[in-house]
Amino acid sequence: MLTDVQIAVLGGDARQLEIIRKLTELDARLSLVGFEQLDHAFSGAVKEKLEDVQWESLDAVILPVPGTNPEGKIDSIFSNEVIYLHEELVKRTPEHCIYFSGISNPYLDKVMTESNRELIQLFDRDDVAIYNSIPTVEGTIMMAIQHTDFTIHGSNTIVLGLGRVGMSVARTFHHLGGKVSVGTRSSEDIARAVEMGLNGFSLEELKERVKHTDLLINTIPALVVRPEIIAHLPSHALIIDLASKPGGTDFRYAEKRGIKALLAPGLPGIVAPKTAGLILANVLAQLLKEKREEKKS
Missing domain, CATH: 3.40.50.720 (NAD(P)-binding Rossmann-like Domain)
Known part of the structure; x- marks a missing residue:
């Protein structure tokens, strides 16, 4: 008490x-x-x-x-x-x-x-972040459904970062039938992604990896989705940025290219x-x- x-x-x-x-x-x-x-x-x-x-x-x-x-x-x-x-x-x-x-x-x-x-x-705190990853994932699924004309099942999905949120997002989209790849700077995280049944790759390969991507979900709080990355995305691709403001995406260039990019920090407080x-x-x-x-x- x-x-x-x-x-x-x-x-x-x-x-x-x-x-x-x-x-x-x-x-x-x-x-x-x-x-x-x-x-x-x-x-x-x-x-x-x-x-x-x-x-x-x-x-x-x-x-x-x-x-x-x-x-x-x-x-x-x-x-x-x-x-x-x-x-x-x-x-x-x-x-x-x-x-x-x-x-x-x-x-x-x-x-x-x-x-x-x-x-x-x-x-x-790890406990808060891990618990919060649950409504974050549900909100991400909601946004993916609302802003695309294709199913998550069978989609080519890239998740950037395999931290507390990234791991939950990657696992759930994989269970929904997405073809999930995880981009990270850590060789240990690449190994973990492979262990989870996902494709793991270094962020240095991102420019080549995004060419056939339907969904690009960023969880890294640094500018990783730069213009040279966005330039290689298909025109129908959707970017969902879950990193804290200002996110890790060049939103100005995404808009210029006609790529829909959504900044969505704080999803738990919005969706649940x-x-x-x-x-x-x-x-x-x-x-x-x-x-x-x-x-x-």
């Missing part, structure tokens, strides 16, 4: 509703900022304005998955108010107060460093916000319990 643990949840999107529900069930006391347009009420959670939060009493602050924008602004689909996370507010929290977000940025890193507060990026929220809620609850036990000892 998290009885008497004081948490501020700064909104946010639909994923945070599952976080709020989980933490109130565990008897935590929540201050909800940026949720005034949310009709649903949670027992143990109070909607407050940013300036009314008792920052000096907080044990944790939960930010939205994107954290803040580069200027510190927090976007919320449940509020029209402008919410900023200022360094002055962070410094008002106790030294043991932990901040959680999905990802970070230079602004957030700077504020946390100068305030000497701990920031935990949930998307850096309830599931994505439950994943984050369970991990957050476990981390908060662990931190509480550490504090007691």
Whole structure:
């Protein structure tokens, strides 16, 4: 249980509703900022304005998955108010107060460093990334079906990267009957792809490999789908880029060539916000319990 643990949840999107529900069930006391347009009420959670939060009493602050924008602004689909996370507010929290977000940025890193507060990026965790790969794969399948006039079964599909998301995408498209090849820089990943019954190849061969590709799915957060690669793609090919913004595709050149290219980071929160929220809620609850036990000892 998290009885008497004081948490501020700064909104946010639909994923945070599952976080709020989980933490109130565990008897935590929540201050909800940026949720005034949310009709649903949670027992143990109070909607407050940013300036009314008792920052000096907080044990944790939960930010939205994107954290803040580069200027510190927090976007919320449940509020029209402008919410900023200022360094002055962070410094008002106790030294043991932990901040959680999905990802970070230079602004957030700077504020946390100068305030000497701990920031935990949930998307850096293997468990969160692996769980999230499930709705990511489902969203990728949805996009492939919506934006093509051919079946996944029998299609020539290239997946770039064999990390936590790439492995799930490659395996699932293979099970759906796609002819899947995996491009990677790692010889170990090439061997793993072959072990999975896929075609593995080095990214250095990508220019030649894409000539007969129907689907090109990128998971690598670096510019790998460059103009010279796109120039060799068939005109009917679809690029789905799952890497974090700005992605790993030259979208300008893809548009110039008439190749449809879709940037689709954050698919779990789009296609399955309830599931994505439950994943984050369970991990957050476990981390908060662990931190509480550490504090007691």
